Amino acid sequence: MQDSWLEQVHFDAQGLIPAIAQDAETGKILMVAWMNAEALQQTLQRQQAVYWSRSRQRLWHKGEESGHVQEVKEIRLDCDADVIMLQVHQVGGIACHTGRESCFYQRLNVVDGQPEWQSVEPVIKDPKQIYK
Amino acid sequence: MQDSWLEQVHFDAQGLIPAIAQDAETGKILMVAWMNAEALQQTLQRQQAVYWSRSRQRLWHKGEESGHVQEVKEIRLDCDADVIMLQVHQVGGIACHTGRESCFYQRLNVVDGQPEWQSVEPVIKDPKQIYK
Numbered sequence: 442m443q444d445s446w447l448e449q450v451h452f453d454a455q456g457l458i459p460a461i462a463q464d465a466e467t468g469k470i471l472m473v474a475w476m477n478a479e480a481l482q483q484t485l486q487r488q489q490a491v492y493w494s495r496s497r498q499r500l501w502h503k504g505e506e507s508g509h510v511q512e513v514k515e516i517r518l519d520c521d522a523d524v525i526m527l528q529v530h531q532v533g534g535i536a537c538h539t540g541r542e543s544c545f546y547q548r549l550n551v552v553d554g555q556p557e558w559q560s561v562e563p564v565i566k567d568p569k570q571i572y573k
Numbered sequence: 574m575q576d577s578w579l580e581q582v583h584f585d586a587q588g589l590i591p592a593i594a595q596d597a598e599t600g601k602i603l604m605v606a607w608m609n610a611e612a613l614q615q616t617l618q619r620q621q622a623v624y625w626s627r628s629r630q631r632l633w634h635k636g637e638e639s640g641h642v643q644e645v646k647e648i649r650l651d652c653d654a655d656v657i658m659l660q661v662h663q664v665g666g667i668a669c670h671t672g673r674e675s676c677f678y679q680r681l682n683v684v685d686g687q688p689e690w691q692s693v694e695p696v697i698k699d700p701k702q703i704y705k
Contacts (some may be wrong), residue, residue, distance in 0.1 A: 443602055444610075445689075446681065446687075446688040446689050446690055448652040449690055458674045459605070459656075460589055461593060461602060461605070461606040463602060466674040467600075467601075468600025469600070470593060470595060470599070470602065472651065472660055473591070473593070473651065473656045485688060486683065511617050515678070515680055515681075516682070517677040517678075517679060517680055517689055518677070518680075518681070519604065519605065519676040519679070520669055520670065520673075520676040520678070520679075521672055521676070522679075524591075524605045524676075524677075526602055537652055538652065541652075544651040544652040544653070544656075545649040545650070545651050545654075545656075545658045546649075546651075546652070547649060547650040547651070547654075548647055548648070549578065549617065549647075549648040549649070549650070550650055555578075556577050556617060557577075558578060558581055558650055
């Protein structure tokens with residue numbers, strides 16, 4: 442019964458579960474990525490966020506290139522056991538590959554009666570400086 | 574080009590996108606559900622959260638039975654345009670069908686070296702009293 446905690450998690454048909462990272466200090470929602478069972482186990486062991494990269498089809502230790510790792514303070518599961526939520530400390534203050542604090546920087550604003558997505562969060566660091 | 578804002582949203586192969594509801598006042602992550610294009614349009618029009626219920630295969634105006642609607646303050650989209658985030662005022666203070674404020678009430682705690690999911694948020698209202 443070593444892994445009974447893992448068996449309670451409902452991975453989808455692809456063996457994946459969405460994971461939200463929330464800044465533990467500010468409450469800001471930083472990003473959403475995906476985990477498989479191995480990623481979730483490694484996240485627990487390392488106490489740093491490890492995701493499954495769907496585009497690269499491999500484990501992705503967040504910050505492995507940029508140094509912007511996510512130190513995990515809490516791991517939560519929702520009522521249906523099909524979404525993970527991490528409370529994290531975001532090293533470097535930047536979660537998004539665009540150089541912004543959060544990936545959720547596009548807000549739906551209605552301009553002259555027409556909805557449009559507008560970028561409302563500043564770029565903190567040039568992405569070219571993040572990924573050298 | 575009336576719906577260009579909608580065409581920028583990346584729905585998955587099933588025509589769905591995950592949507593996070595965050596309490597606009599407290600920053601608490603309340604729940605994650607799914608939207609199709611119609612649900613997202615209705616959410617914008619009503620300024621109340623409308624999701625797509627995968628189990629019932631129909632639009633789900635959150636709170637339609639319980640009265641616990643979510644008044645939408647902001648609609649956000651992430652960098653990959655494949656996750657929606659709503660800033661909401663949760664009427665009644667309860668988002669979860671279990672009678673809790675948030676669906677993310679299970680925390681992974683390590684007890685005697687063994688990880689286990691423990692419920693760490695109180696039931697505010699008996700679910701039997703929510704759905705009469």
